[in-house]
Amino acid sequence: MKILDIFITDDYLKVNYTQFFFECFLRNKIDHKKSLAHVGNGEVIFQLYKETPGLWNKLESEIIEDKNAMNLKRREAIEKAQKEAEEDKKQNEETRRKNEKYALKKIMKHEEEEKERIQKIKDQERQKAMAELQKWKEEQQKLAEKAKHKIIKEQKVIKETALKKEKLTTQKKKTDLLATFTLRPVGNIDVNFTPRVFPTPFRESQAHEEEEWLRKQAEARRISEVFDEDLNEEEKNPDLLQNKGNNFFNAGNYPAAINVYSHAIKLNNNIPALYSNRAACHLKMRNFMKCIKDCSTALDLLHPCVPQNATSRCRALVRRGTAFCEMELYVEGLQDYDAALKLDPNNKQLQKDAENIRNMIQGTS
Template identity: 45%
Template sequence: MPLQVSDYSWQQTESAVFLSVPLRGVSVRDADVFCAENYLKVNFAPFLFEVFLYAPIDDESSQAKIGNDTIVFTLRKKEAVMWEALSVSGVDKEMMQRIREKSILKAQERAKEAIEAKAATRREDQKYALNVMMKIEDEERKKIEQIKENERIKATRELEAWKKQQRKAEEQKRTQREDKLHQQEKQIEEGKKLKHKSFPRNSTTRNLATKGRNSENIFSEKLKEDSIPAPRSTGSIQVNFTPRVFPTALRESRVAEEEEWLHKQAEARRTMNTDIPELSDLKEEEKNPEWLKDKGNKLFATENYLAAINAYNLAIRLNNKIPLLYLNRAACHLKLKNLHKAIEDSSKALELLTPPVPDNANARMKAHVRRGTAFCQLELYVEDLKNG
């Protein structure tokens, strides 16, 4: 039965009420103060102070200071008038209960609005941050595209310059070949003139001249054929690559950690605590931690979280070395908003999930996620980062 506090003192002005409530040993951590428009309550075990105010106050601008075994309230009046008394008179128990319920309901609605406003602000902040990141990424993408375009233009110019140089070299080679052929034809013409001067113009001479012209034509065609290279023949080359397998280096091997994890798993399966008085009333399958774990999983799937926790509790009492029991119980505590217990079970599961190997990587990820979720819902972001 709480002790009702009645030896308080109060003073007032037209705009405020100053109330002093003596409570022996009161502290900020242990005192429960609730202030509404027409209702004020202080709960500090074993003391209880409760007053139904004479007129409405502005509870948002009102203040309370705790220290030296006293709570001092500064209550801001909504209307600048002098009160005849601190509390309203003639209030029966039924009316008191209605005032209490109305004040609590209003406080809950205000808290809900504050949470929704905070969530809306957080969403706006996230949206703004996302827009900023998208803008930065868009600028980076444009810079990269501009660099690519500049490199493409540069490569195109270099290719055009190389083609122009190749065309110029081909033109020079063709000119040199034509000059060489012209010089050879000129030498042939000079030889023909010398032959005409040396031999008479008879039939024999005509035959020789005809043969000479034929030989000249053959020689000229031969020169033309020699000056133009024949096209190269095409072919295909098949390349086969020998497959290479690179074994894991000894310094990067996880064999020792994996063997230690398998040894811990085998030892955990052998561990069984049978010194429990309640075991005599249980069925044979209910004494098996694995059966209890499966039972808890089925209860969790049907959203019967309390029953699932009971199943996991008994399984842990039978065998406290199985990390999945703590991990699943942490999930139940998250559903029931038992956030501190969820953090404890997740941390215990991480202690048992050592050393970290690929076989327990999935379970470790779940433990980190559930512990981080609990920290975030408690708004303990720094602790979450420290525990990583």
């Protein structure tokens, strides 16, 4: 392969191509960075730009008659070219460093803007969640007040009914006494007491709350009559549906379990376990607001508070407290964990979790 060597400085030209060699010592200086050399068709055409405009009488310098001067000019041209090459290299390196620095600044600025954008989105989502939570708290407070008024009204009606009944009984006794002219014979009356459902002694229990809880349990377990030819007997029974949902949950199929629990709730919306179990599925799927709502509904249905439903209330409180903590609402979560500890004070894991939440609130974890 033949190599063409063209060398140009401000006052020297050289072309070397196999057996051909051409050099020219210029009379005056040119701008060699602008000058060009065109190669083609067996010839080289130079396009030279004068450093200083003007008319040249001759192209070549007078030193062509002096070999020593020519050799000196060649060395000077080579040294000058090497020096310019080094300066160009330094300048290119400096330009490259400046470009890299500029690119790095651009990347850092872009990353900072992206970080701010993501933080803004997170703040908006947190504000939205807080607004939904506040709205839900207000709704729960209204429902609680409404339920409280309803209970007070029912207790008032029961009390009035009992007073009327007692009054009628007293009046009937007086009437029977006046209508009786003979003394009744003396005798013994055998009294049989039915066993109490709750283990707590009667003098230490809350009889009204316990009876209310038994009544609610009986109503909740009453199977609704569903007239739908497309449903089989299992799909009409909330208890069977609850067992089916539990199997899905244990298998890790949380969406299927939610569908089964939701269908059971449509048949009977008074069973607390359905809401509590569905809340556990929502917690697994990180649907924290839905988990909080289902736990709160379960806790509402678990009233009045009696020993028989303490375990269920503790479970619902822990699940709701966990959902609060996952949303970084640690104060609300700690309140639920403390309430659960009151129901199960010897639970070591509950004690440990509550202490961890308290440390996070205090900034020590």
